[in-house]
Amino acid sequence: MPKMKSNRGAVKRFRVTKSGKVKHRKMNRNHILTKKNTKRQRQLRAGGMVANKKEARTIRTLIQQ
DSSP: OOOOOOOHHHHHHEEEOTTSOEEEOOSSOSSOOTTSOHHHHHHHHSOEEOOOHHHHHHHHHHHTO
């Protein structure tokens, strides 16, 4: 049986920290930034963690790290 392929979309969107938490970038930061105020844009720069443990486990299996 061949090796499982990792989900390339998930690999581009998520990273696993040393402690095993799943890190992600916040959405709404790519374009149409003129209508978003400076405070909101600054807060969107910070990354986030996946809070739901079940979702984090699923993402870890998708990216296979």
